[in-house]
Amino acid sequence: MHSALRRAHHTDLERRCNGRPVCTVGCYEQSDTESYMAAGVTDPAWQGRGLARYLIVGLANELTAERAVRFACFPALCGFYEQLGFLQIGKIQHYTTDWNTT
Numbered sequence: 001m002h003s004a005l006r007r008a009h010h011t012d013l014e015r016r017c018n019g020r021p022v023c024t025v026g027c028y029e030q031s032d033t034e035s036y037m038a039a040g041v042t043d044p045a046w047q048g049r050g051l052a053r054y055l056i057v058g059l060a061n062e063l064t065a066e067r068a069v070r071f072a073c074f075p076a077l078c079g080f081y082e083q084l085g086f087l088q089i090g091k092i093q094h095y096t097t098d099w100n101t102t
Contacts, residue, residue, distance in 0.1 A: 013055045015046075023051035025059055035063040037071045057084055 014024040025040035037060065040052035063069050071086055078088060 013059050015051050015055065017046070022046040023055060025052065025055040027059065027063060030067065033067055035067045035069050037063070037069060053084060056081075060084075060086075 013026070014021045016022065022043040023040060023046060026038045027035050028038045029036040037056070040056050042052050060069050060071075071081060072092055073081055082088070
């Protein structure tokens with residue numbers, strides 16, 4: 001088994017095993033003053049090993065050198081991200097693009 005940490009794009013990180021990504025986290029948008037991080041996704045077989053925690057904290061620390069970091073997550077995950085040092089400063093309203101609701 002070969003495991004490696006690599007940068008997928010200039011603001012994305014992923015952990016790979018045998019050439020296959022098993023955990024990813026990224027920054028999906030940046031402005032002059034803010035970076036917007038995307039949720040870490042971990043292969044179910046690799047969950048519980050701290051991979052997402054490691055990647056999220058590492059990327060957030062790197063991004064905060066230049067900008068404020070914003071992170072959107074599902075309410076059920078707020079506790080996890082608070083453990084990593086994120087603070088809830090607001091809420092984003094849920095919306096849908098499925099306009100065929102009749």
